[in-house]
Amino acid sequence: MKTTLKIFTIGLLAASLFSACSKSNNTESETNYITVKGSDTMVHLASSWAESYMSKHPDTDISVTGGGSGTGIAALLNGTTDICIASRSIKDKEVKLAEEKGIQPTEIVTSRDGIAVVVNPGNPVDVLTIEQIGKIYIGAYTNWNQLGGPDNKIVVLSRESSSGTYVFFQKRVMNSRDYTEDALLMPSTSAIIQSVSQDKWAVGYVGLGYAFGAKDKVKMLQVKESADAAAIIPSVATVQSGEYAIARPLHFYISGTPSGTVKSMVDFVLSEEGQKIVLETGYVPVN
């Protein structure tokens, strides 16, 4: 009895596998179904674009999923996504891999994002320099009293290494040095917000859009480019003007030159309407 059941289950499994295969074949041939995958930072923005685009083109289906910029680029190279959203530039290693697979990734800058360094509202520290923040993350500073705060250990929160923000932050703020091994790697941005709002001596970094959304739970630090520069609070205006130091472009990567639905989606994103959505979701338009 059990064995027949097993055979039955295996049969079912095999059947579902086959159907899954044929399904993915269908999506490739259907031009008005496109997938967007990658950066968790951009998922919210990309969904907003997709919704607005789909309401104008009812015959088009767009599916948006996250997972991290690295995941998105890997998916682009494996041909499992049409558009990759990435909050970092493609790495040389990945370009080389793409060439091996005969893919030419095209980069499109869609918008800009600031990275806010957030602490608990109960933390008296308001301003830090880029160098100080970097030293927290490489583990040189471990106590808030080294930064003019009270005598409490710093809980360092970072994103997982699959996150584009992780790599961008490492490059821009930490001078490309390694994260301290005491850094807690959080699986998502919301986990960082959650943790910072609960743990009084934690510090984390999140995209500007998320930081605005959690204004009452976390405090954004003002950042100084150097010790004698002015302290700048992250905002749409300061990111666009280039005053706020921790900011980056948000990309689309597509394989080859855009055509069909993909091209029409890209045009929509860069249009005035698409850029208005950027502003509404808490990011910064390109121009």
Next chain:
Amino acid sequence: MNTWKEKAIKILLVGGASTSILVVFLIFLFLGKEALPFISEPGLGTLLESRWVPVSFQREIFGILPLITGSVVVTLFATVLLIPFGVLGAIYIAEIATPGERGFLKPFIEILAGIPSVVIGFFGLIILSPIIKTMFNLNTGLTALTGAVLLALMAIPTVISISEDAIRSVPKSYKEASLALGAGQLQTIFRIVVPAALPGIIAAIMLGMGRVIGETMAVLMVTGNAAKITFDPVDSVRTMTATIAAEMGEVAFGSKHYQALFWVGIVLLAVTFCLNVIAQKVLKKYQMR
């Protein structure tokens, strides 16, 4: 006609029975194939370094020791919590509880078994981690202990139901003989019934440990995932399962990082394999007595 039918059914049955062997074999083969190039290029020695830094502008380090200690710490503390709750619970349900109590307890235990691990992880993140934080006066509640408590919660139903089966299958004559000789109820339970059911109870604990070591989502959410070698239960740890889950999606296929993750998978598989073998050995030894 009849023999033809019988043969067909027999082949079908043999096929069904050997599928799992085939699947296990294929999994080993697949893991080995993907991990193999790592032996020649960076070399297996690199896996023994004390740091896990898969993304770096300086030098990528693939030492899996911190991941192993992470899994060990979480599993060890979860097992410590698991044994008293699981085994004592099973003894109570099997031997002492009235049918009414049993009818009340069993469904709840089964519900606990059915809660998805993400939901348990959520519970851990929002409710349990602040409790652990204040209890031990820590800066953050994302610790190995938080993970261990959650995993114990998830594995307790497994341990209870298998131990309960083992206790119930102890022949009634053993109990009757003990009671007839003048032993009390508790004496009978702890001197006769539990020792007789011990192989089953040990197997239950081993299976519970298997569930604990393989669980991913809940530990990913609550242990903080800092890859460092520590045996302090109120420190943050990064387990092998969480590492694979968090990083597998991001790696470029065929890269060193990708291969290193397969080695983590192989170690994990080897550990669960050993756990199973030990459980079987224990069962055999006690059955021969």
